[in-house]
Amino acid sequence: MQPIKIFLASSSELEADRKAFAECIRRKNQAWHERGIFLELLIWEDFLDAVSKTRSQDEYNKAVRASDIFVMLYFSKVGKYTFEEFEVARQQFLTHGERPQIFIFEKNADLKTGSLRKESVLSLFDFKEKLSEIGHFPSVYENEKDLVFQFLEQLEKSDNAGFFPKNEAETRTDISHLPDLQPHFTAREQELALLDAAWADPQTNLLQFVAPGGTGKTMLLTYWLHHYLPESKAERPAACAGSAACSSSTARSRCNTRPAPPADWAANSKTSH
Numbered sequence: 001m002q003p004i005k006i007f008l009a010s011s012s013e014l015e016a017d018r019k020a021f022a023e024c025i026r027r028k029n030q031a032w033h034e035r036g037i038f039l040e041l042l043i044w045e046d047f048l049d050a051v052s053k054t055r056s057q058d059e060y061n062k063a064v065r066a067s068d069i070f071v072m073l074y075f076s077k078v079g080k081y082t083f084e085e086f087e088v089a090r091q092q093f094l095t096h097g098e099r100p101q102i103f104i105f106e107k108n109a110d111l112k113t114g115s116l117r118k119e120s121v122l123s124l125f126d127f128k129e130k131l132s133e134i135g136h137f138p139s140v141y142e143n144e145k146d147l148v149f150q151f152l153e154q155l156e157k158s159d160n161a162g163f164f165p166k167n168e169a170e171t172r173t174d175i176s177h178l179p180d181l182q183p184h185f186t187a188r189e190q191e192l193a194l195l196d197a198a199w200a201d202p203q204t205n206l207l208q209f210v211a212p213g214g215t216g217k218t219m220l221l222t223y224w225l226h227h228y229l230p231e232s233k234a235e236r237p238a239a240c241a242g243s244a245a246c247s248s249s250t251a252r253s254r255c256n257t258r259p260a261p262p263a264d265w266a267a268n269s270k271t272s273h
Helices: 012-035 056-065 080-096 118-134 144-160 189-200 217-231
Strands: 002-009 037-043 069-074 101-107 139-141 207-211 251-254 270-272
Touching: 002 012, 002 056, 002 080, 012 037, 012 069, 012 144, 056 080, 069 080, 069 144, 080 101, 080 118, 101 144, 139 144, 189 207, 189 217, 207 217
Parallel strands: 002 037, 002 069, 069 101, 101 139, 207 270
Antiparallel strands: 207 251
16 A cells, blocks of 8 residues: 655644545545555644654654645634745755645635734735745635545646556556467558557547458557567556457457547547558
8 A cells, every 4th residue: 555645734723624624535545445545644633742852843844744745724824833834845845846746725715803813814914925926826715615626636637647656457558368479460560650659649549440350450459569568668558458349340459548538539539440
């Protein structure tokens, strides 16, 4: 199980938001269990109040540096320790260039002015000015449900960008069901070039060869896989399937090289006859 540490920074006024966020992480862990990924959520309430050789905030900052994702929530104020955690995460990111990913969420909701304090309002404006100076714009959410929705969207974007590790089952290409490679496979240079070009083109989600049964579609795919895979171990097709429907006048071989195509996949697909 690959742990991904998420540090959640926020003030005490957002307790309900933190609970909703924690429930979101719990459900995501259930969904990602088969992928071998465990999202470890770090919240300041969960830290032990045991006596430490250093101040408690130093322990929090240490956890921030060790995190893979830093999430900050704020509403009517930004406490000095929450701001300090943000600065620690930002410096860590600037030093290492990738981790932790930093997500800032600003709550936009009704506020009872009777609970406002001058120092709280000033801390809020100071932080927003700081974000403006460094060119970072927070995501604005209305309620707990909106927060969860927006964070899951960010997780999906990070996942699509390769931030989360892939387990062996996801990256393995199974070609054991394909027939043995014939030693005298020739005269398919044009089709092989099409396969190479399709795999290199991020806009191509599907390449389909249509021809009568017995013309060598499956052997073409088999040859390409056997010769292509050893040279491209860093990025392999997620799943491949070859079929020869002999009972049909039209048989097809497909190499499903990428995740499920978008709704308008037809506009991004290429077909060779």
